[in-house]
Amino acid sequence: MDQSRISILLVDDHEVVRAGFKILLSAQPFIGEIRDVNRGELVAQEYARMQPDVVVMDLSMPGIGGLETIRRLCKQAPDAVVLVYSIHDEFVYVERALQAGARGYVSKNSAAEMLAEAVRTVAQGKRYIEQQLMPEVSDVRHSDIESYREVVDLLSPREFDVFCRLASGMTTHEAASDLCLGYKTVANYNTKIKSKLRVNTAAELANIAVVLGIVKP
Structure with missing residues (x-):
């Protein structure tokens, strides 16, 4: 392995996306070996x-999902440098990823050059958060920030995955299929999530998700 260049492990469940990442990143002179896997379990x-x-790392993947993958990897290898590259551009996902152990976060809506720059930055031991993902202090009340932080801290990574899907309008069956989990497993998560958040209905879950910025009103 060329120690003068940055080696990368790509984690995304879409083959076309991984191929595109490889082409983009390989064009950079400071990028070395690139390998890829298609799910968190690998x-x-x-x-x-x-x-x-x-x-x-992508976040939306079948199986254990990106957030849980980050948590497990950072527990196994505390020095692991994880950069999230996700379609989710809500700040609550950024915060959740950082809590799991990620060093940086870039949305897939950003310019291609930004991913390469983010890779170089986190490889140097610095943190990189796409500026567009950071909330404007003037637009976010302190009480709202504290509220969503409290909610985020209440849920495990898997519970958070289930919460996001149910709050966005998915049925329990649809969420189970999307996460490659059994229906009963997701139903149990649903019960635990509602208990932790002290709500009883899907509408109340959706309302919390809107407050957090996970679901657009």
Whole structure:
């Protein structure tokens, strides 16, 4: 492995996306070896084998999902450098990813050059958060920030995944299919989530998600 260049492990369940990432990043002179896996369950093993400088991680994947993958990887390898590259551009996802152990966050709506710059920045031991994802202090009340932080802290990574899907209007069956989980498993999560958030209905879940910025009103 060329130690003068940055090695990368790509984690995304879409083959076309991974191929596009490889083309984009390989064009950068400071990028070295790039390997990829298509789900979170494969990350720990591939990371141990490759020891990459940076892990570029999607969040929305079947199975354990990106947030739980980050948490497990950072527990296994505290020095792991994870950069999230996700379609989710709400700040609550940024905060959740950082809490799990990520060093940076870039949305897939950003310019292609930004991903490369983010990779280089986090590889240098710095944090990189796309500026567009940071909330304007003048637009966000302190009480609102504290409220969504409290809610985020109440949910486990998997509960958060289920919460986001149910709050966006998915049925329990649809959420189970999307997460590759059994119906009863998601139903149990649904019960635990409502208990933690002290709500009884899907409408109340949706309202909380709107406050957090996860679901657009």
